[in-house]
Amino acid sequence: MLGLWSLLRNYFIPQTLPFRYLESISASEETTLTLPSLLKNSKLLPSPKTASTTPTLIPTSLPATSSSQAIHSSLVESLAISPTHLNAYTLSTYAQTPILWTSNISRHLLLSQHEGKPFLEVFALPCVLSGRSPDSLEKIGLSSALCYEIRDSYSLLFNPDGGDGEGFVHQRWGALRWWSLSLTRLSRPKEKKDQEKEEEEGSFMKYATIHWICPCRSCSSFRLLRREISSLKNNVHHGTTANVVPWEPAHFGFDPMVEELARKKVASTGGGGWSQTRFPHLWERIVKCDRHLREARPWSFWVLFRDRRDTLQFWTFLFGSLILILTMMQVALGIAQVVGAF
DSSP states (O other): OHHHHHTTOOOSSSOOHHHHHHHHHHHHTOOOOOHHHHHHHHTOSOOTTHHHHSOOSSOOSSOOOSGGGTTSSOTTSOSEEOTTTSSHHHHHHHSOOOEEEESOGGGTTEEEEETTEEEEEEESOGGGGSSOOHHHHHHTTOOHHHHHHHHHHHHHHHOTTOSOOOSHHHHHTHHHHHHHHHHHHHTSOGGGHHHHHHHIIIIIHHHSSHHHHOOSHHHHHHHHHHHHHHHHHHHHHTOOOTTBOTTSOSOOOOOHHHHHHHTSOTGGGTSOOEETTTOTTTHHHHHHHHHHHHHOOOOSHHHHHHOOSSHHHHHHHHHHHHHHHHHHHHHHHHHHHHHHHO
């Protein structure tokens, strides 16, 4: 109980309503309240009720008539968001919103700002949610439905395509994968070849070649996950605070379950993507992340070339670049002809 309560500190900086409530309880020295009642009254954890009180994001002449649809701008708006559109890779690439790991369970999928830059906070210790019965979670005020939502969100964030990695580009690069695998076998001792043959065919063949250079969304998400896992491990072994909330302890440990949950296929987590029926507690934060991604504009030349969400912008930029290149070539040929005439 004390361990869970310690994970709920520093919900907002500066202090907001939840912390003012906790301070009032502390000042009154009231000890009759239980931990579940404290969690419920402090409103630290996300709740499905927030959707019924959240104002409409986009003004419309057709407001939602149902409390379950109050967060939407129209009755015809979909109650689901595709994970291929909203994931950690698209947020970091198109919206310049990197992952910020936190040990505060109440800040999972919270879009926050630090030093004027947006970050997406992700819970770094999902192991505390496993191996517990729903009754034991209810006793400490933590909903079992919220625990399932947090666990399912990792695969949608870091593995939106299911992790099969067998698209058109991957199939055409099969020869390169086989060649890299053969070189690796030649460089290893003979006694280890048989033991690691299956591992090489499974992991090395899949990740050590095409996934490091392929520009597709699946491989890009894989590289992002590897960088985030590496940053968490470096935080543990070297004491760095990269991608960790500044006001939290520098060493809260690396949880291997983060990588395990992130590598799960979407189908194995129940199917579907981001939806209000599947993520009722986190839906308000998911919608805010989606709105933040839709309002983001390209911030570099490479992002402008990769961003194909706005087809008009992409094709205008592409044809404009081709016209500029052809114009420069024409000018260069004209100068060469003039110089050659003398």
